[in-house]
Amino acid sequence: MIKNKFSRRKFLSNIAGNLAFFFLSNAFLLKRLNAKTRPKIVIVGLGIGGATCLKYLNKISDLVDIIVVEKQNEYQTGPLSNLVIGDILKRKEICFKINKKKYEKVKFIYENVIAIDVKSKSVRFSKDLKINYDFLILSPGISYKNDILQGYSVTDKKNIPHCWDGESNIIKFKKRLTDLENNSKIIISSPDYPYRCPPAPYERASLIANYLRKLNKKGKILILDSKNSFTKQENYFREWKINYSEVIEWIPRRKGGKVTFYDQKKNLVKNSDGQIFRGDFIHIIPEQKAANIFYDSGLLNEGKDWCQINPISFELHDFRDIYAVGDSIDAWAMPKSAFSANSQAKVLAINLINKILEKEYVDPVFLNTCYSFSKEDRAFSISAWYRLNVKKDKIISLGSSESNVNANNSDRKLEAKHAFGWYETMVNDLFI
Amino acid sequence: MNKISFYFILFFSISLFAGEDQTINLIVENCKSCHNLNIETTKKIPSINNLDKDEFVRLMKKYKNDNDNSVMNRISRVLSNRDILKMADKIYDKK
Secondary structure: OEEEOOOOHHHHHHHOOOOEEEOOOOEEEEEOOOOOOOOOEEEEEOOOHHHHHHHHHHHHHOOOOOEEEEEOOEEEEEOOHHHHHOOOOOOOHHOOOOHHHOOOEEEEOOOOOEEEEEOOOOOEEOOOOOEOOHHHEEEEOOOEEEOOEEEOOOOOOOOOOOOOOOOOHHHHHHHHHOOOOOOOOEEEEOOOOOOOOHHHHHHHHHHHHHHHHHOOOOOEEEEEEOOOOOOHHHHHHHHHHOOOOOOOEEEEEOOOEEEEEOOOOOEEEEEEEOOEEEOOOEOOOEEEEOOHHHHHHOOOOOOOOOOOOOOOEEEEEEOOOOOEEOOOOOOOOOOHHHHHHHHHHHHHHHHHHHOOOOOOOOOEEEEEEEEEEEEEEEEEEEEEEEEOOOOOOOOEEEEOOOOOOOHHHHHHHHHHHHHHHHHHHHHHHHOO | OHHHHHHHHHHHHHHHOOOOHHHHHHHHHHOOOOOOOOOOOOOOOOOOOOOOOOHHHHHHHHHHHHHHOOOOOHHHHOOOHHHHHHHHHHHHHOO
């Protein structure tokens, strides 16, 4: 157990009558909480991280006020979104509205957050509307760097949509893909680490190749990579050799894969050596950083890409009672994946409950399993457990391992089945 | 898996997870990411609910020792036998 250094909040200093005993997950006997004022927890962002926090904190919704702020009332998941691009799933199959019947005591506000006011402990939506918090959880996803690639703007609607979050137009991406002529050349620019869902550029290339084949179109996919290696690389190489021989080509950074210039009108990119690559469909996956709300609120300075957190509580460094989870944080050894966000959010929520109830923190354990598809019935994965280092100030991996490179067809098929199973369990648990 | 990784995992499997009950609780919470313990929401991943405690322990030890590099083999080989028994206590004793 780890000592909770939390000093009593104002609401706990005004102790009045007794509340009740509550049970959490049939395991945690919650200690008696006496308070005149109920703690108010505000969750910003209802993706995987935010929805997981909500599910766990809802277990003490008799003790606290929970307010969820989300700009959209429908959430499109990142996981399986490449299967929509690859025409394996329909977009509606990866879009969910939260089932509010599971959260009767929770207030939902569908507004765009402008900024967090740290001094007044409030969340601001517009000049006239703000809500106060005692504890604030930020799970807003990511934003994009606009100054890395000359000629490229994330907001230019004429570009191929990057489709790296639920806001991007995945249908538009797919239409432009579908409209490609036979023997078209597709260029994918893959970003440098760290970024959301590390194997996704390569899964996307695989499923685009699969889709073109379904359309009876030939084409070439060139991955220009800002990295010299990538996760599950050998598994991908094996899958490409079996399924997409001569279709997908990967160029690492050391061989000129780093794209530095983009010309939308001429349909070309240049690498750092000035070498020109022309394509019919140029798909830039932008370099990434923490969500804008951190910068707009002064929680993160320009030049810093990711939020620094306490790995036990997920509280932001230097900002008391503000917590962050998911892809905006620097989670050390943990990749930015949905599974990671889900696992981190469980620790955040459980330890926030412990803090509120003045119990000791749980020493965190995290798990990540990340599935990737090469076809609708072929998938492979990487898994790792994580704990804290001895100093308890960062997350370390206990050793990751991935699927056998030479796995047979039935193994690949079974992993595809498990990937869909994990997804169904997660979205049912969080949203349905 | 190379030799260093093997000994790394072996070291942690006997020294880190066999600890506190709260840590076991968190391990089980992570199991729920794929295996919902309350309602069966998918048939694509084997249900833990349909097992009894002894069968769960037997299967987990099998996954851990089979060395077939399946997802469950990779996830369970970090766990000690004591971890598995404590997980079984946590999952089945409340039922």
